[in-house]
Amino acid sequence: MAEPVTAESLRKLVAGFLADHDPRGDRLEFLRARYDAGLAWIHYPVGHGGLGAPRALQPVVDAEFVAAGAPDNNARRNGIGLGMAAPTILRHGTDAQKRRFLRPLWTGEEVWCQLFSEPGAGSDLATLRTRAVRDGDDWVIDGQKVWTSLAHIARWAILIARTDPTVPKHQGITYFVCDMTAPGVEVRPLRQATGEAEFNEVFLTGVRLSDDLRLDAVGNGWRVAMSTLMNERVAIGGGAVPREGGMIGVLTQEWRERPELRVPALHDELLKYWVRAEAARLSAARIRQQLAVGEVGPEGSAVKLSFATLNQQMTGFELELLAGEGLLHDTWEMKRPEAVDFTDRTPSYRYLRAKGNSIEGGTSEILRNIIAERVLGLPAEPRSDKDIPWKDLPK
Amino acid sequence: MTTSNAIPDLLYDEVDDDLRASVRDMLATRAPWDKVLARIDAGESYDASLWRVIAADMGLAGLAIPESAGGAGAGFRRAAVVLEELGRAVAPVPYLGSAVVATQALLRAGETDLLAELASGERSAALAVPFALAPQAFTADPAGSAFAGNGVAAEGDSLSGTVKGVADALIADVLLVPASGRLFAVEAADATRTPLVSLDATRQLADVTFAGAVGREIASGERAAAAVRGALVAGAALLASEQLGIAEWCLSTTVDYLRTRYQFGRPVGSFQALKHRLADLWMGVTEARAVARYAAAVIADDGDDAEVAAALAQAYCGPLAVTAAEECVQLHGGIGFTWEHPAHLYLKRAKSASVAFGVAARHRAAIGSLVNLPSS
Numbered sequence: 001m002a003e004p005v006t007a008e009s010l011r012k013l014v015a016g017f018l019a020d021h022d023p024r025g026d027r028l029e030f031l032r033a034r035y036d037a038g039l040a041w042i043h044y045p046v047g048h049g050g051l052g053a054p055r056a057l058q059p060v061v062d063a064e065f066v067a068a069g070a071p072d073n074n075a076r077r078n079g080i081g082l083g084m085a086a087p088t089i090l091r092h093g094t095d096a097q098k099r100r101f102l103r104p105l106w107t108g109e110e111v112w113c114q115l116f117s118e119p120g121a122g123s124d125l126a127t128l129r130t131r132a133v134r135d136g137d138d139w140v141i142d143g144q145k146v147w148t149s150l151a152h153i154a155r156w157a158i159l160i161a162r163t164d165p166t167v168p169k170h171q172g173i174t175y176f177v178c179d180m181t182a183p184g185v186e187v188r189p190l191r192q193a194t195g196e197a198e199f200n201e202v203f204l205t206g207v208r209l210s211d212d213l214r215l216d217a218v219g220n221g222w223r224v225a226m227s228t229l230m231n232e233r234v235a236i237g238g239g240a241v242p243r244e245g246g247m248i249g250v251l252t253q254e255w256r257e258r259p260e261l262r263v264p265a266l267h268d269e270l271l272k273y274w275v276r277a278e279a280a281r282l283s284a285a286r287i288r289q290q291l292a293v294g295e296v297g298p299e300g301s302a303v304k305l306s307f308a309t310l311n312q313q314m315t316g317f318e319l320e321l322l323a324g325e326g327l328l329h330d331t332w333e334m335k336r337p338e339a340v341d342f343t344d345r346t347p348s349y350r351y352l353r354a355k356g357n358s359i360e361g362g363t364s365e366i367l368r369n370i371i372a373e374r375v376l377g378l379p380a381e382p383r384s385d386k387d388i389p390w391k392d393l394p395k
Numbered sequence: 396m397t398t399s400n401a402i403p404d405l406l407y408d409e410v411d412d413d414l415r416a417s418v419r420d421m422l423a424t425r426a427p428w429d430k431v432l433a434r435i436d437a438g439e440s441y442d443a444s445l446w447r448v449i450a451a452d453m454g455l456a457g458l459a460i461p462e463s464a465g466g467a468g469a470g471f472r473r474a475a476v477v478l479e480e481l482g483r484a485v486a487p488v489p490y491l492g493s494a495v496v497a498t499q500a501l502l503r504a505g506e507t508d509l510l511a512e513l514a515s516g517e518r519s520a521a522l523a524v525p526f527a528l529a530p531q532a533f534t535a536d537p538a539g540s541a542f543a544g545n546g547v548a549a550e551g552d553s554l555s556g557t558v559k560g561v562a563d564a565l566i567a568d569v570l571l572v573p574a575s576g577r578l579f580a581v582e583a584a585d586a587t588r589t590p591l592v593s594l595d596a597t598r599q600l601a602d603v604t605f606a607g608a609v610g611r612e613i614a615s616g617e618r619a620a621a622a623v624r625g626a627l628v629a630g631a632a633l634l635a636s637e638q639l640g641i642a643e644w645c646l647s648t649t650v651d652y653l654r655t656r657y658q659f660g661r662p663v664g665s666f667q668a669l670k671h672r673l674a675d676l677w678m679g680v681t682e683a684r685a686v687a688r689y690a691a692a693v694i695a696d697d698g699d700d701a702e703v704a705a706a707l708a709q710a711y712c713g714p715l716a717v718t719a720a721e722e723c724v725q726l727h728g729g730i731g732f733t734w735e736h737p738a739h740l741y742l743k744r745a746k747s748a749s750v751a752f753g754v755a756a757r758h759r760a761a762i763g764s765l766v767n768l769p770s771s
Binding site for chain 1: 402404405406650653654661662664665666667669670671673674675677678681682683684685686688689707710711756759760762763766767768769770771
């Protein structure tokens with residue numbers, strides 16, 4: 001782009017696009033055209049849905065499309081695709097892979113899921129045992145994955161598997177795109193404490209993936225996975241909210257509308273949450289300001305950690321505030337939701353669902369390790385597993 | 396309900412960075428912690444020569460004073476950067492009391508002569524109210540005869556009474572005295588200032604007694620009350636930057652120590668139990684920075700969210716700085732509890748500052764009123 005991209009130039013581009021494409025016409029056709037015009041994710045390169053423009057200007061474009069009543073790509077349904085798979089493919093994929101995967105990913109035609117965690121490999125993800133064995137032009141995958149949100153509607157998955165058990169655990173891993181329709185892929189719902197199955201377990205039995213579904217070099221999977229997970233943490237903790245947005249807003253509304261619930265000690269506890277929620281909100285806003293001027297700091301992991309702790313405490317507080325009413329639950333019926341509906345369910349659901357906040361996307365304990373070691377530069381714990389071939393590790 | 400969804404710039408700019416570097420360099424030379432500690436042993440209070448360098452030579456006393464009144468016109472955002480560094484060095488100077496609280500009182504009162512003297516660094520001033528007085532506790536008496544919150548009465552321009560536990564009064568040249576619904580300027584030499592043995596010896600408190608001292612009226616009525624209250628709000632808001640500096644010093648000093656201290660054959664900073672505590676502290680400092688920058692920005696812009704921002708600043712940053720100092724003492728182990736290690740200077744400054752302008756619980760209660768979350 002010869003001219004620097006500005007909010008004004010973007011508004012003009014969107015206006016021109018809308019003049020040529022009816023937002024009330026065919027939804028998919030419209031979204032595909034928006035992608036081809038570089039107005040999907042504007043910080044992506046030209047030809048892959050973007051303009052190579054500053055990411056901070058994305059809200060300008062989104063607002064124009066919303067104002068025109070244009071269809072959106074139902075981003076909540078494809079969070080893993082948009083937040084994790086796409087940036088990973090962009091950074092580590094071949095041109096052919098980018099062309100094949102990114103467009104239907106962005107439009108939402110193809111939903112993605114993530115085959116990382118295993119029953120025996122959670123926080124210590126690098127110890128995973130799902131095998132990928134080379135067979136001619138294919139890889140044959142065998143293993144079991146868990147905590148796989150959206151697997152039952154996903155077309156593709158990002159997958160890490162062990163390709164060399166004879167080297168230390170971080171070195172023998174390779175990153176693949178897994179075809180969720182391939183023979184040998186079996187998805188079973190895995191119920192959570194909430195009673196519903198937001199995620200699944202996925203059994204991979206002799207699944208054949210052609211070598212062109214491999215992402216980056218053989219043995220390089222751990223490094224690729226790390227860039228995926230950094231994106232996950234930003235995706236979980238990053239959105240802009242108004243004052244009293246989110247869970248604190250649920251509490252303040254109940255407090256204002258229900259004078260009969262007010263107890264002095266609960267009042268100060270509520271205000272403690274108000275203060276912490278506002279501090280967390282301002283901190284998240286400050287991080288977005290840093291990102292907008294290109295200062296990428298480590299504060300993103302603080303947002304996720306702070307959110308998890310506070311959300312759990314506030315949902316617990318809500319049950320106590322409502323006393324007897326808090327003891328009722330809407331349903332224990334097994335459902336398979338495509339997105340978390342946090343505010344429209346009962347307080348009991350919020351209390352239970354929030355328990356996942358400190359586990360999903362890296363446990364709070366692992367995040368504290370990351371902050372202590374990568375941000376503060378404290379020494380790592382002595383480790384016995386680092387230089388031992390994976391096959392010789394105690395399991 | 397007071398809401399503020401448009402969030403101002405919370406970052407530092409290049410001028411802030413340069414300012415920070417020059418203040419930090421100067422303090423490292425002129426006020427390293429061992430000199431600060433030696434002053435306490437020698438029974439010395441505020442450091443007048445250090446204050447002269449900061450206020451006059453570096454021209455920092457007038458940062459928040461408009462150019463038209465002889466100041467730098469740089470606003471409270473930049474003054475906040477200075478406060479961060481002064482907190483980091485537990486420097487015994489009256490920057491908060493003179494360049495923030497008294498300055499804001501004069502700005503709100505529309506006084507200009509004294510303001511010009513403060514801006515040049517020639518003189519310094521202190522607001523004669525107890526250091527622990529919360530902004531929301533200061534209200535004009537309905538009868539208009541006295542201010543709640545201090546014990547001074549005016550008859551004509553003659554002031555009598557005592558104010559207990561005033562910060563930055565010992566070094567002040569001029570005292571700003573709320574009395575009988577008016578605000579007066581009194582030459583400090585005309586009052587009796589009794590130094591108190593204070594928890595934080597780097598910001599020594601004093602009882603200030605007026606016995607018929609003559610005051611010059613600066614404001615009266617609503618304007619006087621608004622000036623005092625605005626000064627306390629600015630003090631509460633800007634103190635958060637000092638608390639941020641304290642917390643940052645405690646965090647970085649503790650991290651450095653835990654990297655080099657060996658026990659059980661390994662650096663103690665490699666133990667997860669300690670790492671997690673420091674990770675939590677780092678999170679707190681990260682949020683405190685956003686809160687302190689927000690408070691400074693709102694005061695600088697004279698925003699309508701000032702009272703909430705100030706209460707939030709003290710509800711969050713006050714306790715956070717105390718936690719940081721307490722963790723610093725504990726994680727240093729034996730050495731951290733000794734007189735010859737600086738940790739206790741920060742502990743005393745942090746604890747004292749958490750009481751200044753009202754404790755956190757009082758600020759939370761204030762937020763409850765401001766955002767319509769009533770207690771009953």
